[in-house]
Amino acid sequence: MSFDWIVKIMSENWLMFIRGAGITLYISIIGTILGFIIGLLVGVIRTIPIPERGVKKVILKIINFILSVYIEIFRGTPMIVQAMVIYYGAALAFDIDMNRLSAALFIVSINTGAYMSEIVRGGIVSIDKGQFEAAHAIGMNHIQTMVNVILPQVIRNILPATGNEFVINIKDTSVLNVISVTELYFQTKSVAGNNFRYFESFFITCIIYFIMTFTVTRILRSIERKIDGPDNYVMYANQMQVDRPENMMNRTTNDI
Amino acid sequence: MEHVIDIQHLSKSFGAHEVLKDIDFSVDKGEVVCIIGSSGSGKSTLLRCVNLLENPSGGRIIYKGVNILDDNHDVYAYRTKLGMVFQQFNLFNNHNVLDNCIVGQTKVLKHSREDAKKVAMKYLKVVGMEQYINAKPKQLSGGQKQRVAIARALSMEPDVMLFDEPTSALDPEMVEEVLKVMKQLAEIGLTMLIVTHEMEFAKDVADRVVFMDGGVIVEEGCPEQIFNNPTQERTREFLKRILK
Numbered sequence A: 001m002s003f004d005w006i007v008k009i010m011s012e013n014w015l016m017f018i019r020g021a022g023i024t025l026y027i028s029i030i031g032t033i034l035g036f037i038i039g040l041l042v043g044v045i046r047t048i049p050i051p052e053r054g055v056k057k058v059i060l061k062i063i064n065f066i067l068s069v070y071i072e073i074f075r076g077t078p079m080i081v082q083a084m085v086i087y088y089g090a091a092l093a094f095d096i097d098m099n100r101l102s103a104a105l106f107i108v109s110i111n112t113g114a115y116m117s118e119i120v121r122g123g124i125v126s127i128d129k130g131q132f133e134a135a136h137a138i139g140m141n142h143i144q145t146m147v148n149v150i151l152p153q154v155i156r157n158i159l160p161a162t163g164n165e166f167v168i169n170i171k172d173t174s175v176l177n178v179i180s181v182t183e184l185y186f187q188t189k190s191v192a193g194n195n196f197r198y199f200e201s202f203f204i205t206c207i208i209y210f211i212m213t214f215t216v217t218r219i220l221r222s223i224e225r226k227i228d229g230p231d232n233y234v235m236y237a238n239q240m241q242v243d244r245p246e247n248m249m250n251r252t253t254n255d256i
Numbered sequence B: 001m002e003h004v005i006d007i008q009h010l011s012k013s014f015g016a017h018e019v020l021k022d023i024d025f026s027v028d029k030g031e032v033v034c035i036i037g038s039s040g041s042g043k044s045t046l047l048r049c050v051n052l053l054e055n056p057s058g059g060r061i062i063y064k065g066v067n068i069l070d071d072n073h074d075v076y077a078y079r080t081k082l083g084m085v086f087q088q089f090n091l092f093n094n095h096n097v098l099d100n101c102i103v104g105q106t107k108v109l110k111h112s113r114e115d116a117k118k119v120a121m122k123y124l125k126v127v128g129m130e131q132y133i134n135a136k137p138k139q140l141s142g143g144q145k146q147r148v149a150i151a152r153a154l155s156m157e158p159d160v161m162l163f164d165e166p167t168s169a170l171d172p173e174m175v176e177e178v179l180k181v182m183k184q185l186a187e188i189g190l191t192m193l194i195v196t197h198e199m200e201f202a203k204d205v206a207d208r209v210v211f212m213d214g215g216v217i218v219e220e221g222c223p224e225q226i227f228n229n230p231t232q233e234r235t236r237e238f239l240k241r242i243l244k
């Protein structure tokens, strides 16, 4: 009877499931965060306005080319194949025996980074041009404009897409079992390999995956609401000592 | 009179389209200059060239004795000296009213937050928006947004204020509150360069009116001269059309 088996497998192997789920969460959290940071950096670099001439133009063009190659390659190949190529490739080419977990983190981050770069770029170009102009008009450079005005808006707007990447990562880390990372899928395979109850073992895993993705989705929604803040504002009763309008020409920097 | 900004032989093309042709023009300290002209005549482009939101194709812009179009000139420092007010307000959506007026001071001018807050409150009071410091831009009316945008520009304590049709995106009943603030700024002697379709306002407030057409300055002079005795046929036609 299946249900009895499920209980039995759970009670005998709970530590392995928990460990596997822990590794899965760990890889997907770190991978999503690093990928997010990569995405922001690449997105910001790719939206630097290209000057009409000069050395800076050439350098920017080259960097942009390299970044598009990165994005296209990692979006255009399956992560399971990337895992094999990077893990065994590193061993073959550089004689590096990568730690499996580091390899996993590297692969997930760089993969997420490729997707996030496009999401961030889309987020940046969808921000009203007036926001950039207003920032430039008060003297901000590209980096200041990005950090103080554009990215906060972009990050808010791409939060749903980032949550989506996170959920995808929780599920897709399962492919890392091909390089024997002891995440949830790999652990389940071991459990099932011992007891030969494939359905029951994977059914448990199925539930664990769902609990993880569902919880993450809920948490992200509440973060979104937090960022949006309250719908109304508090009127400010003026108690500050403020200059009268007539005195406003007495400026702190009097240098015309 | 001392020129705050002196523009010489300025030209601007978008591809093959020459939008500004050999513009010579200056603004003196404390002067209020209104630029008028029909749609597409290049008024916005001129204003945007002055603070380098558009890159001029040729000419010189002299500020404090140096040509800011020279290659090695610090564009960012120059821009802090010009306050820009846009038709579409362009308040920073991620900041509340107070932070809109503070962020430039702290991040660009590197002033402390306390100092920045004092300055911001001073100018928010000038525009009558000091009660709304906690509001986000999306919670304000158009007129309120524009007044905050003016306070944001003033908070940088610029030498010149540039206005590009500051009331054109406003509902009629909000135009007055913004014009009133601008009039007040003119009275305290702020240097202002204003692109406007509000002819009454120009008549009332401007020290000098500049009429542009087809990318050139056709005529400039005091409001009485431009509105009552224009010397150029094109100015007369424009005024007839707009004041009919």
Ligand SMILES: Nc1ncnc2c1ncn2[C@@H]1O[C@H](COP(=O)(O)OP(=O)(O)OP(=O)(O)O)[C@@H](O)[C@H]1O
Residues within 6 Å of the ligand: B014, B017, B019, B037, B038, B039, B040, B041, B042, B043, B044, B045, B046
């Ligand atoms: N970024 C651009 N690329 C190409 N052409 C442009 C650009 N900006 C402006 N132009 C053209 O330059 C001309 C002058 O435009 P500008 O916006 O300066 O006119 P304006 O006098 O401000 O008009 P309005 O009263 O409608 O605001 C127009 O013909 C416009 O199509």
Ligand SMILES: [Mg+2]
Residues within 6 Å of the ligand: B043, B044, B045, B164, B165
């Ligand atoms: Mg215009």
